[in-house]
Amino acid sequence: MKPSLIIDHSFGEAYAKRLGVAPWRGNLPGPKLEEWRFTPLRSLAKIAFTPATDDVSVDAVPRAVPLIAGAVRLVLVNGAYRKDLSSADPGKGVELSHGKVAAKDGSSLVALNAAYAPSSLALHVAGAAKKIVHIVSISAAGSEPTALHPRITVTAEAGSSVTLVESHVGLPGETYFSNPVASITVGEGATVRRYVSVDEDSAAFHLATSLVKVAGGGTYEAFHLGLGGALTRQEIRVALTGENANVRLNGAYALSGASHHDFTTVMDHIVPNCASSQVFKGVVDGESHGVYQGRIHVARDAQKTDARQVHKALFLARGPAIDCKPELEIYADDVQCAHGAATGEIDPDHLFYLAARGIDAETARSLLVEGFLADAVNEISAEPVREQFAADIARWLKARQ
Amino acid sequence: MAVTRETAAAVRDVEQYKYGFVTDIESDKAPKGLSEDIIRFISAKKNEPEWMLEWRLKAYNYWLTLADEEPTWAKLHFPKIDYQASYYYAAPKREKLASLDEVDPKLLETYKKLGIPLLEQQMLAGVAVDAVFDSVSVATTYKKKLEEMGVIFMPISEALHKHPELVKKYLGSVVPYSDNFYATLNCAVFTDGSFVYIPKGLRCPMELSTYFRINEKNTGQFERTLIIADEGSYVSYLEGCTAPQRDENQLHAAVVELIALDDAEIKYSTVQNWYPGDADGKGGIFNFVTKRGACRGKNSKIMWTQVETGSAITWKYPSCILQGDNSVGEFYSVAITNNRQQADTGTKMIHLGKGTRSKIISKGISAGRAENTYRGLVRIGAKADKARNYTQCDSLLIGDKCGAHTVPYIESRNPTAQTEHEAATSKISDDQLFYCLQRGMTQEEAVSLIVNGFCKEVLQTLPMEFAVEAQKLVGISLEGSVG
Numbered sequence: 002m003k004p005s006l007i008i009d010h011s012f013g014e015a016y017a018k019r020l021g022v023a024p025w026r027g028n029l030p031g032p033k034l035e036e037w038r039f040t041p042l043r044s045l046a047k048i049a050f051t052p053a054t055d056d057v058s059v060d061a062v063p064r065a066v067p068l069i070a071g072a073v074r075l076v077l078v079n080g081a082y083r084k085d086l087s088s089a090d091p092g093k094g095v096e097l098s099h100g101k102v103a104a105k106d107g108s109s110l111v112a113l114n115a116a117y118a119p120s121s122l123a124l125h126v127a128g129a130a131k132k133i134v135h136i137v138s139i140s141a142a143g144s145e146p147t148a149l150h151p152r153i154t155v156t157a158e159a160g161s162s163v164t165l166v167e168s169h170v171g172l173p174g175e176t177y178f179s180n181p182v183a184s185i186t187v188g189e190g191a192t193v194r195r196y197v198s199v200d201e202d203s204a205a206f207h208l209a210t211s212l213v214k215v216a217g218g219g220t221y222e223a224f225h226l227g228l229g230g231a232l233t234r235q236e237i238r239v240a241l242t243g244e245n246a247n248v249r250l251n252g253a254y255a256l257s258g259a260s261h262h263d264f265t266t267v268m269d270h271i272v273p274n275c276a277s278s279q280v281f282k283g284v285v286d287g288e289s290h291g292v293y294q295g296r297i298h299v300a301r302d303a304q305k306t307d308a309r310q311v312h313k314a315l316f317l318a319r320g321p322a323i324d325c326k327p328e329l330e331i332y333a334d335d336v337q338c339a340h341g342a343a344t345g346e347i348d349p350d351h352l353f354y355l356a357a358r359g360i361d362a363e364t365a366r367s368l369l370v371e372g373f374l375a376d377a378v379n380e381i382s383a384e385p386v387r388e389q390f391a392a393d394i395a396r397w398l399k400a401r402q
Numbered sequence: 403m404a405v406t407r408e409t410a411a412a413v414r415d416v417e418q419y420k421y422g423f424v425t426d427i428e429s430d431k432a433p434k435g436l437s438e439d440i441i442r443f444i445s446a447k448k449n450e451p452e453w454m455l456e457w458r459l460k461a462y463n464y465w466l467t468l469a470d471e472e473p474t475w476a477k478l479h480f481p482k483i484d485y486q487a488s489y490y491y492a493a494p495k496r497e498k499l500a501s502l503d504e505v506d507p508k509l510l511e512t513y514k515k516l517g518i519p520l521l522e523q524q525m526l527a528g529v530a531v532d533a534v535f536d537s538v539s540v541a542t543t544y545k546k547k548l549e550e551m552g553v554i555f556m557p558i559s560e561a562l563h564k565h566p567e568l569v570k571k572y573l574g575s576v577v578p579y580s581d582n583f584y585a586t587l588n589c590a591v592f593t594d595g596s597f598v599y600i601p602k603g604l605r606c607p608m609e610l611s612t613y614f615r616i617n618e619k620n621t622g623q624f625e626r627t628l629i630i631a632d633e634g635s636y637v638s639y640l641e642g643c644t645a646p647q648r649d650e651n652q653l654h655a656a657v658v659e660l661i662a663l664d665d666a667e668i669k670y671s672t673v674q675n676w677y678p679g680d681a682d683g684k685g686g687i688f689n690f691v692t693k694r695g696a697c698r699g700k701n702s703k704i705m706w707t708q709v710e711t712g713s714a715i716t717w718k719y720p721s722c723i724l725q726g727d728n729s730v731g732e733f734y735s736v737a738i739t740n741n742r743q744q745a746d747t748g749t750k751m752i753h754l755g756k757g758t759r760s761k762i763i764s765k766g767i768s769a770g771r772a773e774n775t776y777r778g779l780v781r782i783g784a785k786a787d788k789a790r791n792y793t794q795c796d797s798l799l800i801g802d803k804c805g806a807h808t809v810p811y812i813e814s815r816n817p818t819a820q821t822e823h824e825a826a827t828s829k830i831s832d833d834q835l836f837y838c839l840q841r842g843m844t845q846e847e848a849v850s851l852i853v854n855g856f857c858k859e860v861l862q863t864l865p866m867e868f869a870v871e872a873q874k875l876v877g878i879s880l881e882g883s884v885g
Contacts (some may be wrong), residue, residue, distance in 0.1 A: 035475065326812070331690030331805060
């Protein structure tokens with residue numbers, strides 16, 4: 002990899018000293034790295050962040066975080082587990098523990114997380130978990146720009162199943178940089194459903210990495226929602242390591258103001274007979290910037306792969322930008338791989354159709370946007386979560402009116 | 403699966419390169435390597451005006467600063483090129499020819515083997531040929547007839563003397579000297595190429611065509627082509643390439659610039675069949691080409707069609723800058739890679755004007771151990787209201803040792819613009835094969851039929867003369883591919 006990097010970041014000596022750990026010697030990814038061409042980190046690198054400490058007083062979960070019916074709630078504040086804010090029992094089949102974070106290779110952001118994460122919230126799933134596990138990650142900066150490095154590890158044993166919801170939110174105050182890493186291991190025949198919502202403060206940075214491994218016969222279903230933040234990126238790297246693994250990775254973003262949101266996905270088909278599908282949809286308003294780059298990699302041995310990917314984005318105004326790069330990298334011949342991408346604005350014919358039925362323009366636009374995003378949101382199979390995410394989008398639509 | 407395996411096995415040992423021969427003609431060569439002196443030598447040889455030499459030197463000095471900037475982003479693997487180990491100027495001995503009769507008989511023989519009977523060109527109505535043999539144009543036909551109509555069609559070295567104002571105005575205006583590593587090198591050392599100017603309102607009555615051929619051993623070919631279509635004119639330009647077989651890799655870095663003014667249309671078609679190297683990947687042409695057209699005027703149109711079957715390495719992105727309102731850019735491509743060939747090719751459509759439209763149809767076929775990548779950019783500027791793009795990229799894999807990749811970039815800054823992209827990758831389905839076999843076709847015929855059908859959308863955009871050659875090429879690359 003070409004070392005084209007931003008050198009002057011604030012995560013070196015002084016930062017490490019305040020945490021009392023060895024300093025991270027890496028570099029933030031620079032704009033010349035192909036995977037970061039649409040999401041430059043110049044603005045982030047200019048800010049001197051201090052490490053998040055646990056002496057911030059947060060005594061309640063922000064009200065904006067939804068209560069999901071029948072879910073058990075686990076709360077992280079600045080990456081540290083807060084038992085006092087969490088539900089007592091994660092429920093049968095799920096074991097909760099905190100471990101040291103293992104240094105992992107991968108991107109420099111993962112290494113940065115490994116260097117400074119206080120501990121890892123680890124879920125061990127052995128059977129069929131009855132309750133939805135709702136992880137709430139709260140960023141609280143206080144009076145100084147703060148960086149935090151939450152780490153979540155989920156291990157689903159063979160044959161087990163679990164549904165996870167993650168809400169990433171911030172408290173008002175100084176700007177912050179959240180650098181969460183989630184490692185998810187889906188065992189043989191196991192099912193993990195994971196629904197992530199990122200609704201950060203409008204001045205906040207959020208660069209999340211999900212590293213997912215799916216073993217033979219395993220199912221991984223995920224939905225990622227991006228609703229805001231100054232600079233947000235959700236990078237999801239999935240490796241299908243066993244035959245008959247099945248991955249459904251979907252997402253949506255709705256951006257206004259000067260928000261920048263980046264979905265980067267890598268679907269790595271290593272073995273034969275696996276299937277993956279991706280549906281990503283986005284709407285952009287104001288001066289916002291939506292990015293989708295998805296790569297499907299099919300290794301030489303991964304015959305009979307069925308991999309699909311769609312990204313569609315809708316402009317709601319003059320001013321936003323959309324960059325899209327759906328990529329196929331295929332080394333096996335007996336495969337079915339396809340991708341599609343489209344950008345445009347609301348079809349005036351559709352507006353006319355609704356206007357002719359007496360629906361005012363603003364309502365009509367909202368209806369059409371909701372309908373547009375519904376293609377992706379409807380992929381969520383857990384009903385209470387689907388309803389909640391649809392409501393979050395409706396709230397976003399209402400706020401922009 | 404057996405069918406696929408057989409196909410793959412056979413495709414691997416397809417195609418003895420049928421144009422692999424070396425013509426023995428004495429060359430007038432500059433010393434090996436690249437330096438300011440060589441550039442002065444080339445410029446002096448061509449008797450160029452001072453400003454041209456200055457431009458070349460400016461490019462050369464800029465190129466020196468790019469030493470570490472040789473593009474590495476393409477999905478291509480090749481040994482580092484030693485730019486000092488190449489000859490930058492080689493011309494056949496006898497340059498000025500009064501008539502075709504004076505053309506070296508050996509040269510004519512070469513063309514004959516290539517299927518370009520130059521002496522019969524006059525009878526083959528509709529095609530005027532400006533044959534570039536190595537770096538210097540040796541014979542130009544039909545010139546007179548075109549001249550009468552006001553069409554300028556001549557080697558660019560000649561145009562520098564006869565129409566310096568046109569060359570000076572447009573050369574480097576689409577691909578500036580600082581554009582990219584290979585284009586910059588071309589600016590410094592280009593030896594010759596074609597120059598075309600179509601006057602206002604004229605529909606060029608015949609297809610203009612140039613056959614290039616790399617002949618002199620170790621000679622990098624650096625052609626420079628410049629085509630200007632003035633208001634309301636139309637021209638169709640054909641480019642075809644074949645090269646003799648040899649073991650050392652040959653460098654080729656051409657630049658093609660097209661300029662279409664108001665209501666003008668340029669159709670540029672290429673069939674590229676340079677030596678691809680042998681089955682083990684030894685030898686073959688390294689082809690780094692910068693081709694770009696500017697739709698400067700309103701309602702102008704540029705259409706690129708390419709059939710790429712040759713070269714060991716293909717690095718080529720014929721592009722359109724759609725500046726004029728309602729201008730149109732089209733790109734049709736078939737890229738076939740076999741054995742150890744590598745192709746990274748595609749297009750760029752830059753929408754700047756209102757109501758601009760672009761269409762991209764790309765068909766990639768990968769066999770043997772080849773790598774075939776489509777890489778394309780569609781960029782919609784903030785002012786490109788109602789711009790429209792449609793992109794379709796299909797890949798076909800023959801055999802399980804090859805790769806097919808699709809890397810599209812879509813960057814939209816205008817809400818009223820619409821972009822669409824779709825891509826699919828698959829193999830020849832057993833059902834299709836079975837259907838054909840059941841109707842009494844041999845497997846070979848069936849594969850050829852299916853692949854030709856796969857490419858049809860692109861092949862049918864070629865002018866007649868080329869369509870035949872292209873279909874043959876597709877056929878050749880599949881010949882004997884089945885049991």
